[in-house]
Amino acid sequence: MKTKPLFIVLSAPSGCGKSTLIDLLLQEYHDIVYSISCTTREPRGAEEDGIDYHFLSKERFAQLLAEDAFLEHAEVHGNCYGTLKAPIVEVLAEGNSMILDIDVQGAAKVRERVRALPNTDPLKIGYVDIFISPPSIEELRDRLEKRGTDSAQTIERRLANAQGEIARAGEYMYRVTNDDLTVCFKRLCDLIDALSGRM
DSSP: OOOOOOEEEEEOOTTSOHHHHHHHHHHHOTTEEEOOOEESSOOOTTOOBTTTBEEOOHHHHHHHHHTTOEEEEEEETTEEEEEEHHHHHHHHHTTOEEEEEOOHHHHHHHHHHHHTSOTTOHHHHTEEEEEEEOSOHHHHHHHHHHHOOSOHHHHHHHHHHHHHHHTTGGGSSEEEEOSSHHHHHHHHHHHHHHHHTOO
16 A cells, blocks of 8 residues: 655653653664764664664764755754755655654754655655653653652753743644553554555
8 A cells, every 4th residue: 555655753751751662663663764963972782884873973064064965963962963855855756754753843844844844755745743741740740750860850851851841742643641661652653554544
């Protein structure tokens, strides 16, 4: 069955289960490809080039920037991050979909770039952005505390960031609440099926 290739932009506050949901989607849909970002930071732990990130030198990043190769880019804590346009175009041209895991600021930049494209551009035709919300800030606090990986100070910072991100959820085409992982995943699948014409 021929389906419409989608360019899916997914954002969520920290602790909302976004990584888990993306892993589940990649297992469920063999025609969805995960977008690998570029960064100038050093690999951490067991991170591998081309799997976790494309690790680039600052010079190479600057060169790609000058060539307008990025759909969006940002500097975070002195390191550069960016999403390359070409791999997304290639994936869509092959009839597959691409999923991009990005924060609210990055998503706003991508949205702006896509809006400026001609209506015939595959990136614009298949574009969809989805915000994953927590059921409540209290529930999010509970999840972050249960993870046991962050200090109380980090949790407070993450919650403050989350409130700012949730305030911008209205900028997205769709909003899915992760009150229960199985239910949330089903909602996401139903949405992707409807948008790509699998129904």
